Amino acid sequence: MSFITANWNPLGEAFYRKTELYEMSWSLRDGLRDSLVAAAPYGGPIALLREPQRRSPSSRPQLEIYSASGVSIASFPWKSGPVVQVGWTVSDELLLVQEDGSVLIYDVFGTFKRHFSMGQEVVQSQVLEAQVFHSPYGTGVAIVTGSSRFTLATNIDDLKLRRLPEVPGLQGKPVCWLVLTQDRQTKVLLSTGPDLYILDNTSCTAVSPPGLGPQSGSIVHMSVSFSYKYLALFTETGHLWTGPSHLQDKLNEVDTKNTNPPQQMVWCRRPKSQQPSVVLLWDKLLMVIGVRQDNIQFPMEEPCVLVGELDGVRILSSSQQELLQEVPLVCQEIFKIASMAPGALLLEAHREYQKSSQKADEYLREIKEQSMLGEAVRQCVEAAGHEYDSITQKDLLRAASFGKCFLTDFAPDPFVLTCRELRGSELSEREQRGSASHPHSIQTDDSTGADRQ
Incomplete structure (x- = not known):
């Protein structure tokens, strides 16, 4: 091990x-240099806007959309205005924030869906920087303009623009900034260099x-x-x-x-x-x-x-x-060298059983004497859900299946669910890549289902 x-x-x-x-399946001539890059959360697709500084009608930026493994989904020249930021929603819609405050929305196949504006005053002052963020309300967009003012949209599907208070002494964009979501409130934390401020709906507070x-x-x-x-x-x-x-x-x-x-x-x-x-x-x-x-x-x-x-x-x-x-704690307990955790002993027992070795019985007896066989099965099932290598996943699940044969009151639901989800993930990867085995765990699958609903 x-x-x-x-x-x-x-x-x-x-x-x-x-x-x-x-x-990666893609072939990028210049790598990721001179590109705006955005990857969707939960292992989602990747968008690249190549050479976004290009302004000539004869030489435009190229927008490219790829699967998480680099398989090309869409590619086309960008014919709209200069783009400041690229980002994804949790439902895999692509957002492109332009200098004039327009936000264009595309689906994962590069089809235009709709657009909205971050406010008329932005057209004159221009967007200097932008961030796409996720909050309890949905996907939001935050911008800072040439007049050193911040504007927020906390949910692009229910658009309500908030112009935040002025920051004392700020000229142009801050040194650095980010969006915070606290107690169902969206705020901006920014550094002007010597000072740090938090902006909310009504105030600018030095912290x-x-x-x-x-x-x-x-x-x-x-x-x-x-x-x-x-x-x-x-x-x-x-x-x-x-x-x-x-x-x-x-x-x-x-x-x-x-x-x-x-x-x-x-x-x-x-x-x-x-x-x-x-x-x-x-x-x-x-x-x-x-x-x-x-x-x-x-x-x-x-x-x-x-x-x-x-x-x-x-x-x-x-x-x-x-x-x-x-490394998840259960994986540490099973795989660390000389581990005597129940899951580690059960994994060794199954390996010895496959060799027709009597050591399998010795390992099982040791687990049973500690009344830890149920815990051993649980550890193997849980660890399988955290691993990305399909061979390791199968080793752990086979060990769990071997161990549960010696239990009279084993609840099969976690084992069945883990097998089903890992199998579904593997089939999804195979369809995407045309290959029989690719790494995947179930933790982000569980979170995706919960967070995207």
Whole structure:
């Protein structure tokens, strides 16, 4: 079982792993350079607007839509106005925010659906930056204009524009900013350099992150977690501050030894996470920093894009797609070297049974003596749902099936449901890629169904 742990990296009390999901099917001549890139949440499709700065009628930007594995879905020249930002809704509709405040909506096949405007005053002042975000109300759009004013639409399907109050002393766009959703309210957190502000419907309030002293310098990059619960702030001196997004407590402050702002900064955590972390991307380096002083570093050989997900971070490049995530606790218990967890013993028992070895009976007897056979089956079923390699999934499910034969009061529903969902996921991948086996887990499937309804 040790080979499964070969790509595990310790971080605090947990382990992190970087798993290849796909070799990308696309063929990108210039990679991801000079492109606006947006990936839909929950492992969804990818949109690229190639060379968005092109303005000549004879040389237009190219809008390309791909499946998560890089299979081309649509491609056409962009004939509308200059685009500032690209993003996806949770129902896989593509949004393109233009400089004049128009937001154009396309379906996943590149068919135009509709458009709306972020306000008439934006036409004159122009959009400097925009963000597409998801909230309890639906998918929203936030913009900052040339007049240094923010406008929000918290739900594009029930359009109500909110122009937020002025920010004292702000000229042009802020150094960095993001959208927060707290207590069913949507706010903007922004840094002007020396000062940090929160904007809501009626006020602009100066805030100070607990424990972040003036010696750390101005905040030049920020990131909020997928659930909006945690916040990360990167300063000009290379310090990374992490804490709850309500800015009333502090988790940690780390000196990254790198004063260059990262190209991207994304939270990496999963439900029931032991060790939430922040992933920072520079040109040739990917760094994972936990709530303690330790970190994990990965060299990067080609330009890539980070996509925050419910259960980790997707890493997109021109050649492959990987998932960086905390190893789920049940997988740690089963696969760590010399583990005596019930699930680990049951997996070994089944492997010995396949060899017709009497050791299978010894492992089973040990589990039964501890009255842990039911727990062993549960662990194997749960771990199968977290794994992306189909061979590992099958090994775990076969071990669970083997173990439940010796139980008289086993409830079959979790086992049946896991088998059904993994089989459905595999068939979906096969139809998309034309291949028999591709990595998939069921955690994002469960969340997608819940969040998209």
